[in-house]
Structures are given as structure tokens and as C-alpha cells.
Amino acid sequence: MKSRFFVILFSITVVLFLAGCKEDEDTSSDDSQQTDTEEIEKKEDDIDESALDKGEAEDQDVESSSVELLKDVSSIPSNTLEVIHQKEGKFTSIDIRDESIVDEVITEVQKLEPLSEDATDQELDTYFNYLYSLVAEDFPDPQDTIKKWEFGSYGDPDLPDTRFHFKENYNIEVLLDASGSMAAYIGDKTMMQIAKETIQDFMDQVPEEANVSFRVYGHKGTSSSDDKELSCEAIEQVYGYAPYEEDSFQEELDQIKPAGWTPLAEALKKAEEALAEYDTENHTNLIYVVSDGVETCDGDPVQVAKSLSDSNAKPIMNIIGFNVDDEAHAQLKEMADVSGGIFSAANNQNELEDEFKRAEEVLEAWEEWKEDALKDVNNIRVQNSFDITRFTNEWGQKDTLMYNNLSRLTRIFDDEGIISFQQRKKFYTKRDEVIDVVRSAKKDVEEQLRDISAENLEEMKESINNRFKDETTN
Structure with a gap:
């Protein structure tokens, strides 16, 4: 137990x-x-x-x-002057739906902080101003058209700018950009081929009495950084100053091939040195620059252009941007502005030929102009009308593209959550308001151009009639 x-x-x-x-x-x-x-x-x-x-x-x-x-975004334009001088946007002259840039556009938009639902009017304005700044177009400047008309009236001794008076002698220098980018094709021809053909045709029309110079730059080396020094020093006056002789000129022209960099400033300095002996008192001096890009050899072509205009030669500078991008367009136009010259953009052979045809008309002898003066006035009236039509067509194309891009970009702002649907509607209202300003500016400029054209032609016709009266009574 x-x-x-x-x-x-x-x-x-x-x-x-x-x-x-x-x-x-x-x-x-x-x-x-x-x-x-x-x-x-x-x-x-x-x-x-x-x-x-x-x-x-x-x-x-x-x-x-x-x-x-x-912080630095500008207000949208409110009048004609502000439209003409507005800064072009990052996506100017481009349909922002283009697959090649749409990702870049969205990335740009995503940098913004979303607007609050109760954003102030000032905040809405600031965001729309930024949106506008991305697609703002570079509208044509009527001053460029007026300069072309003045050039078209060349030889009239009543013109206030004495550069446009015929003198005992006149000299023409053409500077051609032979950088590597001139090898690019427009249609079935390279840009260099087009430039050569156009320059040759122009020279064929130059009066026998004229002294001609042809200068080429950037025609040696390659676009490689290893060849920069060689290419930037490649500036050569291959013809003249001398009367035009077709075979000799053609021989020099044929040897030029697109090659390297763009020493535009230094080429202009060489032109200034060559023109030093041709003072404006006794010589009419014309310079034509054909370039497809910006200075790439560390020079300042704007400063040199200003120096040229202040020299004793006081040449009239005709600067043609040939198929240029926005940066080159801005630099070349500034060169024309500071020198009192004429800037034109040409995107194909026809447009390049049109710019040289103006000079062909200008370079007629004074006696021929006087004999056919009344007929010429009528021709000028027609030409000016064409210029105005081209001006308004270009403006219209730009404002249509800008309207569409403002609409598309507003939708992207909404899709990316930067603005609300209600704010999107307010942006559309702002779009309509600024486009009204742009289209009103177009109408304003067109009216001013037609008034200037009519006024100048009447004054010219009266001046011509008075001259003929004086000649018949003496």
C-alpha cells in the first residue's frame, strides 16, 4: 500500500x-x-x-x-508689341503630340507641384503662364518686311538711309557656310548643292560693273573636336574682289565641300578687313551671309556684325538662315538687327532663290530704274502685296499651331494631375483670351503694313512724277 x-x-x-x-x-x-x-x-x-x-x-x-x-516665367502677351517680341517656347513650331517629344513634354509637366483645388487666381495665372511659355511661337516681325521693302526701293535718292543710294561703284560679297551640316539633304539635293546653284544663278545676274567677292568658311577638317582648330581657321576668299567671270567663279565654287565647324564671326572680320578700302561715300556695299547654324568656333558674330555696320564701308547685310533651328534663327536675326540689316529664313531652294532675287532687282543700273520708274512702282505694289500675304500666312500657321498646342498641353496638365478638371476649363478660357490677343495683333500688323506700303508707294510715285516734270521742262 x-x-x-x-x-x-x-x-x-x-x-x-x-x-x-x-x-x-x-x-x-x-x-x-x-x-x-x-x-x-x-x-x-x-x-x-x-x-x-x-x-x-x-x-x-x-x-x-x-x-x-x-520664378522667371513671363506673363502672357496683352498687346501687339508683346506678341511680336515674346520669347519662343521650348516646344515652339512642334506638334507636341509628336512621338519624338511627347515623353519630354510630360517630363517637363511632371516637374510641377499639383495645384490645390482652392488655388488663387494668381496661382492659376502663374501656372497658365508657364504652360504658355512652353509652346509660345516666334511670330514674324513686321520690321523685317519693312526692311525688305526699303531694300526693294534701292537706288531712290530720296531714301533717308544713304546706304540704299546708288553710288559710283558697288561691291557684293557672299559668305557661304561650308560646315559639315550643309551636307544634309532637302529633298534630293544637299543643302550645299542648293546653296551653290542659287549663288551661281545670282552671280549670273550681277551687273558687269560690280565687284564680286566670294568667301567660304568651315570648309576644311571635320566636325570632330580633333579638327576644330583646323576647321575654325578655314576662312578663304576664293574669288575677288573682281568683276564676275562665270568660268572662274564656277571653278572655285565646284571645289567647295561641306566639312567642319562654323567660324562665322571670324569670316565676318575678314570681310570687314576686305571692305575697308570701299568707303560708303563712293561705294554701295552688299554682304550676303548664307548659314545653316550658329557660331561654333567661340566667336561673337553679333558683335562683329555691329562693328561692320559702324565701319566706313557701312555694308547692307542680308543674312539668310538656311533651314536653321531656333538657336541659329535667334543669333542670325540678332546679327541683322544690330547691323541694320535684313534677316530672312529659307527652308528650301525656292525660298533661298527668292531672297537672292530681291538683290537681282536691286542691282539694276540707275538709268534703267529711272526709265521704267512708273512701271517699277506698280511692280513694287504687287511685290509688297505678296510680302504681306506671306507674312499673314506665316502668322496664321503659327497661331493655329499654338492654339492646338495650348489645348493639348492643358489636357496633359490635367492627365498628370497638375490641375483639376474645373481648373482645366479655366485654362481653356485663358487660352481663348490670349489667342484673341494674338489674332488681333495679326490684324493690327497687317493693317499697318498695308498703310505703310500704300503711303510709301504714293510718295514714290509723286517723287518720280516730279522728277520727270523737272527733266522735261529743263
Whole structure:
């Protein structure tokens, strides 16, 4: 009996011991599980805080980017003068739906911080101003058209600018860009082929009495940086100054091949040196520059163009941007502006030929102009009318493209969450308002051009009649 009691006691003790061990294990497991949970929660908290910090940093980056983008943005134009002189946008003259740039457009938009639903009118204006600045077009300047008309009246001694008076002698220099980019094709011809043919045709029409010079630049080396020095020093007067002789000129022209860099400034300096002996008192001096790009040899062609205009030769500079991009367009136009010259953009052979045809008409002898003066006035009236039509057509094409791009870009702003649907409708209203200003400016400029044209022609006709009267009574 006693033995049985000890067996039972031993069994109970074992059970209690095992139970105690299990409880310790459970407690230990619970403690371990709690520790693991706390560590996981801590890691999750760290991740959440890290993500939050990253999100806040990204938000701060976007906000900082917005401030930087918007700080210098100009207001949309409110009158004709502001339209004409507005700065062209990053995506000017491009349909922003084009697959080649649509990703770039979206990236540009994503730099902005989304507008709040209760954005102020000033904030809405600022964002729309930025939108407008991206697709603002470079509208034609009526001053360029007026300069062409003045050039077309060349030889009239009543013109106030004495550069446009016929003198005892006149000299013509053509400077041709022979950089590597002139090897690009327009249709089935290279730009160099087109330029050569056009220049040759022009020279064939030059009066026998004229002195002709032909200067080429950038025609040696390659566009590689290793050849930069060689190419930038490649400036050569391959013909003249001398009367035009077709075979000799053609021989020199044939040897020119598109090659390297664009030392435009240095080429103009050489032209200035060559013209030094031809003062404006006794010489009419014309310079034609045909270039397809910006200066790439570290010179300042704008400064040199200004220096040329201030020299004793005082040449009339005709600067033709041949199939140029926006940067080259701006530089070449500035050269014309500072020198009192004429800038024209030509994108194909016909347009390039048209610009040289103006000079062909100008270079007729004074006696021929006087004999056919009244007929010439009528021709000028027709030519001026064509110029106005070209001007308004170009303007119309640009304002249509800009209207469409403003609409498309507004939708992108909405799609990317930068503006709300209600704000999108407000942007459309702003679009319509600024396009009204642009189209009103077009009408205003067209009326002014027609008034200037009519006024000048009447004055010219009266002047011619008076001259004939004086000649018949003497």
C-alpha cells in the first residue's frame, strides 16, 4: 500500500514538473514571439518613416522644382508689341503630340507641384503662364518686311538711309557656310548643292560693273573636336574682289565641300578687313551671309556684325538662315538687327532663290530704274502685296499651331494631375483670351503694313512724277 502511494506521488510530481516545463516553454515562446513582433513592428515603423521621409523629400523636390520653373516665367502677351517680341517656347513650331517629344513634354509637366483645388487666381495665372511659355511661337516681325521693302526701293535718292543710294561703284560679297551640316539633304539635293546653284544663278545676274567677292568658311577638317582648330581657321576668299567671270567663279565654287565647324564671326572680320578700302561715300556695299547654324568656333558674330555696320564701308547685310533651328534663327536675326540689316529664313531652294532675287532687282543700273520708274512702282505694289500675304500666312500657321498646342498641353496638365478638371476649363478660357490677343495683333500688323506700303508707294510715285516734270521742262 505504501509502495503504491509513492508510485502515485512520483507520477503526480512528474506531471507537475512537465506541466511546469511546458508553461516555462510557453512563456518563453510568448516572450520570444512578443520580441519578434516588436522587432517587426519597429522595422515596419522604420520603413514607414523612411518611405514618409522619401515621399516628403520627393514632394520637396517637386515643390523646389516648381519654384525654380515659375520664378522667371513671363506673363502672357496683352498687346501687339508683346506678341511680336515674346520669347519662343521650348516646344515652339512642334506638334507636341509628336512621338519624338511627347515623353519630354510630360517630363517637363511632371516637374510641377499639383495645384490645390482652392488655388488663387494668381496661382492659376502663374501656372497658365508657364504652360504658355512652353509652346509660345516666334511670330514674324513686321520690321523685317519693312526692311525688305526699303531694300526693294534701292537706288531712290530720296531714301533717308544713304546706304540704299546708288553710288559710283558697288561691291557684293557672299559668305557661304561650308560646315559639315550643309551636307544634309532637302529633298534630293544637299543643302550645299542648293546653296551653290542659287549663288551661281545670282552671280549670273550681277551687273558687269560690280565687284564680286566670294568667301567660304568651315570648309576644311571635320566636325570632330580633333579638327576644330583646323576647321575654325578655314576662312578663304576664293574669288575677288573682281568683276564676275562665270568660268572662274564656277571653278572655285565646284571645289567647295561641306566639312567642319562654323567660324562665322571670324569670316565676318575678314570681310570687314576686305571692305575697308570701299568707303560708303563712293561705294554701295552688299554682304550676303548664307548659314545653316550658329557660331561654333567661340566667336561673337553679333558683335562683329555691329562693328561692320559702324565701319566706313557701312555694308547692307542680308543674312539668310538656311533651314536653321531656333538657336541659329535667334543669333542670325540678332546679327541683322544690330547691323541694320535684313534677316530672312529659307527652308528650301525656292525660298533661298527668292531672297537672292530681291538683290537681282536691286542691282539694276540707275538709268534703267529711272526709265521704267512708273512701271517699277506698280511692280513694287504687287511685290509688297505678296510680302504681306506671306507674312499673314506665316502668322496664321503659327497661331493655329499654338492654339492646338495650348489645348493639348492643358489636357496633359490635367492627365498628370497638375490641375483639376474645373481648373482645366479655366485654362481653356485663358487660352481663348490670349489667342484673341494674338489674332488681333495679326490684324493690327497687317493693317499697318498695308498703310505703310500704300503711303510709301504714293510718295514714290509723286517723287518720280516730279522728277520727270523737272527733266522735261529743263
